[in-house]
Amino acid sequence: MKFDAYLSPSRHGIFYFRWPLPISDDQSKRITLRVSLRTRCPEHAGRLARQLTVSGEKLRESGALAGLRQHEMREMVRKFFQSVLEKNVDRVNERGLTPMQITAFQNGIDIHDEGVDGDTELSDQMINVVGFRNSADLTDDQWADNEAFLLREMRKADRDHLRAVLAHVKALDSYQFGSEVQTTGHASAVNNSTTLGDAFQDYLAEQERAKTWRGKTAEKNGRALDHLIEIFGADRVLASISQKDAQEAKKLMMELPSRRKTLPATRDLSLRDATKVDGLNKISVETLNWYLQAFAAFFGWAKKNGYINEKLFEGMKVGRAKATKEERLPFTPDAMNLMFKELTENPSGLVKSDSHKWGTLIGMFTGARLNEVAQLLIDDIKEEDGIWYFDISDEGENQKEVKNKASKRKVPVHSALLDAGFLAFFRSRQSGSQLFPDYRYTKSNGYGRNLGRWFNESFTPKLGIKTPRHVFHSFRHTMITRLIQAEAPPEKAKCIVGHEQAGVTFQVYMRERDRMAHLLTRLSFS
Incomplete structure (x- = not known):
């Protein structure tokens, strides 16, 4: 190969390296990359050109230079899940789905909804990455370069494939006889x-x-x-x-x-x-x-509701280049140990109120959302058959809120909280209704503003562990990470952190409370 074919001097005698880029489907002519080598010496330019040519050939062979366009990757994802959908529909047609299988599909949809919103830990456990990569025949370089985008698309595709299966199951429960039997025309009438x-x-x-x-x-x-x-x-x-x-x-x-x-x-x-x-x-x-x-x-x-015949504004959202969303990160074991020591022993004097101390500790050992912790009532701390638990709900007189119906849950009090004296604190708060009476409600932030600002703007910065991706909500990611590491059954993990799932009632929870309490106790936070 003549390397000087990739070299061209400028009118000032500076050598440039020229490298033809692969032609894509939507290009009419080849595009050439031109890079200044910043030398007038032919020998030096030749050495640089040889090095660049070797690198270019490696990139060309791997396909990494051309990369994968988003529409190509979406089509790979669509084809894979279309195949999965067809197999599941065939299975439904042959033998149907049991109530337990339907519940599992509904749970999967809820988990992927959370994944699309940013809580990806459980969602990514459900995705068949190996099967997809084999189906799409992706190289290691192609997967590594596009992993974040592909995982995001696979969460959405798996969720929608599960919805399609359940829609098919529902369709089998009824019959459609066509419009000719509709004699009154009332179905299309609007007000x-x-x-x-x-x-x-x-x-x-x-x-x-x-x-x-x-x-x-x-x-x-x-x-x-x-x-x-x-x-x-x-x-x-x-x-x-x-x-x-x-x-x-x-x-x-x-x-x-x-x-x-x-x-x-x-x-x-x-x-x-x-x-x-x-x-x-x-x-x-x-x-x-x-x-x-x-x-x-x-x-x-x-x-x-019969006001109009046609849905408007559907599919009108404006497209934009997707910024890489910086997800919240779990805390490291060292950071968890440092916070726990400061909260329980207060060697630096950073903790000046019981509300800050216990609000943070509850978040640490439950993975509850900030407002779920801050709005707790005294009546939300309950005991049954020797097991203490937090009854997280929107019930009560004080404008309590939860994210969705699955957020209503019963979370056992971790043994570390009991050992740290939580029950003594709880019993000292028997007047009034709120567990943390110094937290005030605001329409935009619920009860969590005070605790969130103290934790994110004072406590963690002074401990030297604050980053933009480590906030109070990171306790939630830490809990989910520890549950995954402990190979916790998904239904128990979702009960603890409040992810949506179908078919889980309070009675189901209470039947499993001993196991859930034991599961929480054996999680390693250090």
């Missing part, structure tokens, strides 16, 4: 007189009654839907809003200035007028998509 404002109030009342939205989510969704009223008007007949209207609304929202309600230039203007003001930053793509998702949810509800 043509309902206004957007009236439907909006019905929707909000239903969400409030069902406690679907809580805290920040309720605020953000309410704010999002207020834009619909501004765009269309409260008196607009809901059924008159068309797909074209939805597209125009999306265009308006894309031009909406950030902080419109507080900027002097826009705070007194209508939404439409505010979009015409030049030189202002627009709302972020993330915020825009939140609004569009809220719009789609509202119109989906309206269709289900």
Whole structure:
């Protein structure tokens, strides 16, 4: 091979290395990479060119230089899970699914939903990575370069394949005889007189009654839907809003200035007028998509409730380059030991209140969310058959909240908490209702603001273990990591940390409480 074919001098005598890149499907001509070697010496340029050529050949052979495009990887994932789906559907057609298998599928969907939201530990345990890699025939380099993206797509694909199987199971429980037997036409009738404002109030009342939205989510969704009223008007007949209207609304929202309600230039203007003001930053793509998702949810509800015939705003989210989300990390054993010593012995004097001490220790040994800990009532500490446990729920008088129905759970009190004197602390708090009375409720943060700020801004920084990826929520990741390391059964692990799963009742929990208490006790946090 003539290496000088890859060399070319500039008009100033500087040698450049030229390397042709592989032609992709969507390219009409070859692209050449051109790199300055920063030398006028032909011999030195030749040596550098030989080194670069060897490296280039290795990359070309491995396919790493061309890499994998996202649409190619998505197609690999789709084909693999299409095959898995077909096998599962065949199995259902042959012998159906037992109630236990249906529950397992439902649990898998819930775990993958948590994985898509960022809690990936349990989700990734369910994915058949080996089977996928064999199916896609990926090299080690291709997998290593694209692992994060592929895992993210596989979580979504596995979740949706499980949904498709359950939908098939459900379809087998009924018969469809076609539209010719529908003689009245009532199925497609809509209430043509309902206004957007009236439907909006019905929707909000239903969400409030069902406690679907809580805290920040309720605020953000309410704010999002207020834009619909501004765009269309409260008196607009809901059924008159068309797909074209939805597209125009999306265009308006894309031009909406950030902080419109507080900027002097826009705070007194209508939404439409505010979009015409030049030189202002627009709302972020993330915020825009939140609004569009809220719009789609509202119109989906309206269709289900007979107000309209067509769902609007579906699939309208704006695409964007995905930033790599920095997930929270579990604490190291050394960090856990350091915190435990400081919390129980306080050698540095960092712990100045029982609420900070015990709130943090409870988070450490339960993996509970920040607000779940901070909102605990005295009545939430219970004992049955000699086993003490935390009854985490939204029941009580003090605006308690949980993330979802699976977050309601009973978590045994870890033996380390008992040894550290938790029951003595608990018995000293028999007046009032809250376990931590100095934590105050706020609409946006629940009860967790005080504890979270102390832990994230004072305690861990002064101990020298604070990083952007280590926060109070890291206790949750630490607990999940330890459960996986202990090979805990998934249903028990989910009961402890409050991941969604079907078919688990309080009676099921109480039947397993001894084993769960033992499981927690034998977890290694150091």
